[in-house]
Amino acid sequence: MTDTMTEFDSILEALHQAIEKTDAAAAIKTLQQADHDETAKLIDRLSAEDRQALFGLLTPEQGAEVLERVYYFQGADIIEELSAEVAAPFVAELDSDDRADLMNELDQADSEAILEELDEDLAHETRRFMAYPDGTAGAIMYSEFVSFQADMTVEEILNDIQTNRKKYIEFGVQYAYVLSQDKQLLGVLPVRNLLFASRSQQASEIMIPNPTTVHAYDTIEELEDIFEEHNYLGLPVINKDGCLIGIIDRESTTEALQEAATEDLLKFQGLMGKEELRSMPLKVRSGRRLSWLSINVVLNLISASVIAMHQDTLEAVIALAVFLPIISDMSGCSGNQAVAVSMRELSLELISPKEFRRVFFKESSVGLINGACLGLLIGGLAWLWKGNAVLGLVVGTALALNTTVAVCVGGLVPLALKACRQDPALASGPILTTVTDMCGFMLILGLASLCLPYLV
Template sequence: METTDQPASKFDDLLDALTAAVASEDALRCVEVIKQADVDDTAKLVDRLDHEDRRSLFGLLAPKNAAELLEHVHYSQGASIIEDLAPEAAAPILARLDSDDRVDLLNEMHEDDSEAILEVLKVDVAEETRRFMAFPDGTAGSIMYSEYVSFHRKATVEGILQDIRAKREKYLEYGVQYAYVLDRGRRLVGVLPVRNLLFATPDQSASDIMIPNPITVSPETSVIDLAHLFEQHHFLGLPVVDDSGRLLGIVDREASTEALQEAATEDLLKIQGLMGKEELRSMPLMVRSRRRLAWLSINIVLNLIAASVIAFHQDTLEAVIALAVFLPIISDMSGCSGNQAVAVSMRELSLELISPKEFGRVFLKESSVGLINGLCLGLLIGGLAWLWKGNPYLGAVVGTALALNTTIAVCVGGLVPLLLKAFKQDPALASGPILTTVTDMCGFLLVLGLASLALPWLI
């Protein structure tokens, strides 16, 4: 028991100590407490502070310490923290972050807030940041960074080693594995693995020991294509070049993977009805409430449409009250089947394995699955209804309704994302409510409609 309780106790003690240090405005003590925490607990420690204490903490810390702490915090939470600071206080912190982290934070913020900070940053840093921010999400340009080591092609090994020794601390922060060899126009001509320097003679030039004609990507390359390249080659990073071959930045394997995961997470949150981007419980109460209500209020209207089907068949439902037990089952089971199809279509769209024009192919694939699964589920629920009430006609009505509704739900779930994509709408956000409305309406209509036709045998 001691081994499981001790870490929690340590964390609680650190949280209390940090809260007390913030309250007493003791910046040195804040740094000491944060350094005592495990790296994995740092973000959790910041998350557990209340909103005012988080703002006070980052106002107390020196820009270097604040930037180091910000690197451990989720970017959506980091953006919220930075927005609470005055631009003059936020700019020195952001200036100490890597270019890709700085871009992520500013892109997450409201445009007015990010622009106010950019106005305070040094001109060269602000220009580079604006340039990187302009690249669309999901591209190499949006996740590349500019902290790389480069040398002119005519630089000697002796000169390169002297430069590395002189800038040792800076290059250690970069985590250098490769250096990039450029010509006078900053066009990329080769990649220089650091290990090649170990076996070179002092008078050799960078062009003598580099790997020429390296694989490059453009800033418009999608993260999906990047993932394919990283799967094909065991590279740690890929250089990003413009149309003229000038080196713009580097995109690494980890950033590519994270970008894909973030896109998938954002789609999942949209499907679950969380508007905006990611939600954390440390966010302000009204922001979280507003994001959720935006979805829930729409769902009220959609549910009223589905409920109108029940109202229309009220007499049938009153005559065969047992049907009320099966209505939510049929709706829910069909919705689950439809959501599986939505997930597959969303995945294939994100991987660019299908296009919005492939309605016929998707319909054939999904209708086949829908018919098989619908038949199996229909037989199962129909058999249970028969056993429960001893009425085979009730089993037939319920089983047929579930089989048909499952087939419809799977087809709709597979096709709606393609249809929305074709009309340039967000399939992640709109597929859910459309599918829910269709499965509820069709499920209720099928059960009550078939029951109305078979009413003499059900009562």
């Protein structure tokens, strides 16, 4: 691990020196020495001034290569630090899908300013790709593909490949696509078929007809199902007229599903909106976190008010203070498991927001069993610790009941929020926390108040 860190530090120092000396060749050489995954880390360690200086040294092609090796939100930070005139050439060199993703990360004013600087056709294509909703085929497809007319001969196709080999190599060609005169998709042409066909044969004779296709508004879950069922490397995307408009590959679909899951997790933890990086300005980072934490302060005051109502009981049986956070935390963990299952099933469309009764019975069954087991465990420990069976009964019962409540609330809250067209990933956490804390404190302190003569 130490050797790895030392190597990274030396690369970072070499990059700093290249930027200070405005040595473009040295900067490129240093970036090429880094592993593909380390580029994002290197860019993150540079100051805003150094990043601007670095991109001032790079050609559009070199800058685009760097942008493709960092995360989209890092690329957006870099582009926003540059003027539209300077940024546009870098953006123009990106692949169509990367370009649209990057532009969607920018503020609207910045993205429009850069689009105005692009070639008219390129700007039109980029706007079209940007318009597709997240989680659809259109949002992750790319327009760089190789296609041929159905009446072209194998010899004509091979000559075209030779003429444009440098461009086609960048496309990562696995298949070519056979189109009609009006751009309708007729078939798929594997490279292997070209190699073994007669030079005089036409594309229509050696293509695979009627290929599996998808549409731009198909969801990534639907795409993943097709890739799981068939051993495809890519899928053609067609419009309503059957014209080929883009390609989806298996890797992009898997990455999109992983990114969606990561985004849900970040929202669930209160890291809303654009991803936070430690290279961002201190004021921005602080403000984003405070906006979420301020809400939690209000919610926690509700839970604290329950403790204040039972202050006399807590003072009489000080041992209860030890079990308050245990009951709150353990119930919260159980509730979070139910939240995760509901969110997963909602995202996969395995349940609908209307299935309250089914989810309630499923989760309450789990809650009763797990609550009883956890209650017996913590109640037994309380009894052994203080030698008071009533204390064990109070603590165990409170945990058992609160776990059942937490699991039911955790399972149902995402459905209720989805039904109200709210984001369950964003709001389920604080609602669950408030309910489990309030109910947990009320249960243990309420039961302790009823049994107070047997506890003191």
